[in-house]
Amino acid sequence: MIPAALKYVEADSATAAIAALSEYGDEAKLLAGGHSLIPLMRFRLAVPAVLVDISRLDGLSDITDAGDHIAVGALAKHAEVESSSLLQSEAPLLAHVASKVGDPSVRHRGTLGGSLAHGDPASDLPAAVLALGGSIVVQGPDGERVIDAAEFFTGFLETAISETEIITEVRIPKSGSAGWSFQKFNRRAQDWAIVGVAAVLGASPKVSLINMGLTPLRAGAVESALAGGGSAAEAASVAAEGTSAPSDLNGDAEYRDHLARVLVERALDEASS
Amino acid sequence: MDQLTHRGIFVQIDMTVNGRACSADVEDRTLLVHYLRDHLELTGTNVGCDTSSCGACTVHIGGQSVKSCTVLAAQVRGADVTTIEGMATDGELHPMQEAFRQCHGLQCGYCTPGMVMAATSLLSENANPTEAEVREGLEGNLCRCTGYQNIVKSVLSVGGQS
Structure with a gap:
């Protein structure tokens, strides 16, 4: 099936993405890897009038050591999470779970931030972030806030992200030898x-x-x-x-x-x- | 990357497909698989399930396997896309295509283009997979003839551990 007609917009910065969300309101959806959203759109279960593509934003897919936690960029793909030696050693559950999502072709496109934003109770990665005591960094018109994963999922396919916010980072505490x-x-x-x-x-x-x-x-x-x-x-x-x-x-x-x-x-x- | 350009209800997409620069104006909602099949007439890429499950539409973007029914054409502006039509060079089958031919890795043939694309991507990430790794690596590609035995044999004959 073919998605309903829509307007495709590209954001070249987080600020531009937030501005687009502010402009289009609840008609807009963010598009990253698209591997949760596009299947829904093909079934017309989601009919966004505007898609704001954030997949080209620079610097949002890095996986870095931030002291007591690993900072995973929201756009890090499942394949990148799976193969990250940093995550394999510091939070091995997350790398392992990423390797179990979908299939290799799906893992080449799907992103950690997208999986969390989708908030599907049947998804693997939200469970990993919950068990690791992670938190989600979101950015909006009023700045940045950090949401504990335990407070993040609020209803069926609903999360604590507001309409004008985007996920920029996922913080995963190092799980050490646990x-x-x-x-x-x-x-x-x-x-x-x-x-x-x-x-x-x-x-x-x-x-x-x-x-x-x-x-x-x-x-x-x-x-x-x-x-x-x-x-x-x-x-x-x-x-x-x-x-x-x-x-x-x-x-x-x-x-x-x-x-x-x-x-x-x-x-x-x-x-x- | 060029600036995104809209003309009326169409968006301009430029990408490289099988080494050739392609440009077209398509509706924003156009899926990559439909762009390849309907605009470029590269009908080797099949549509199977339409639910991101079967892998018949698998192509390479930047050398990695991707299900082209789950990507908007606009999303891959500027990308380097390879379809099954781009695998043979100068009339010589790609080694993976030749292996499918030699090992009878196809029955009805519908899943075959996607299988070949997924298998070559798999070997680019793991040059010497075990049989189990091949089976897991191809889990996103379904063969409704259930011809997996010879598909796996084909892939192993190119790069597998004996």
């Missing part, structure tokens, strides 16, 4: 996770869930159980608490609840081994 695991359960190659789990067992263990609600989310009950000294099995047994798994062709909510418990236990076991 154990980590990523469990993605699907039936066919390149499918989205039916349920997925990311875990990082740092000073305060963080566990996140894929496709267990309207947003990418932290497994609060699991984290509380671990903080209270519970075993992996005990913590995993409450994995579905506080979630609202969807039912679809791949499985109903009850099945997803079961998968969440199984996959959280596997993740905790692997991360602590």
Whole structure:
């Protein structure tokens, strides 16, 4: 299918992108790699009148060491995140999860910032950023602000970014020697996770869930159980608490609840081994 | 990069396709695959699923495999695009094309252009993949004839670990 008629605009700086968003309001969408947005546009599920292409902005795809965290430019492609030696050593979960997104051709175009802005509860990368305790830097007409990943996803495909803001950077705290695991359960190659789990067992263990609600989310009950000294099995047994798994062709909510418990236990076991 | 130029409802796109400089005015919403097929008549690039899943439309942008149904033509202004038509040189098949021929790596042939483009991109990033790496590397390309055995054999015969 062909997207609805639209106006294509290029931004050559973050300021220009913000100006375009301010000018066109809710008729406009930002376009980076386009691998979430363009499929939606072909199905006419998204019908933006204006696309503001930010993919050519300079300096927004660097991956750099910023002391206690790694600064990943919003336009860093999945393939670049996957192959970054800095991320492989300092936040290996993120590099690993990037290597599991879609397929190689998708990873050549899709961007980390785009994946987060899309806010799909079935996506892999939001779960990784949540489990790593990352934060998202956004820039708008009033300057810059930093949003904790835990506060970032506000509803189904909705985030805390306002209409006139763009993501410029994703900050990933170094996870050091903390154990980590990523469990993605699907039936066919390149499918989205039916349920997925990311875990990082740092000073305060963080566990996140894929496709267990309207947003990418932290497994609060699991984290509380671990903080209270519970075993992996005990913590995993409450994995579905506080979630609202969807039912679809791949499985109903009850099945997803079961998968969440199984996959959280596997993740905790692997991360602590 | 030249400044973006609109004429009425059309946008001017300039890019290099198979080594040739191409320029056209297209609607802003034009997908790269439709530009290649409908404007340049390079119909070797197929449209399969239209959902970014099957990989029949795979081409190279700057040497990397990309699904051309998920990219606007305007997005790749100035880029260097290669399609299956650009793989052979002076009438000689590209080694990957020759391998598909020798190993019977195609049945109906619909997925083949995309398979060849994805496979050459894979080998450019990993010159000596294992069989498992080839299978994973081609996960974004579907063969509805399920002819994977010989597709994988073809790729391994060009650059794989024996």
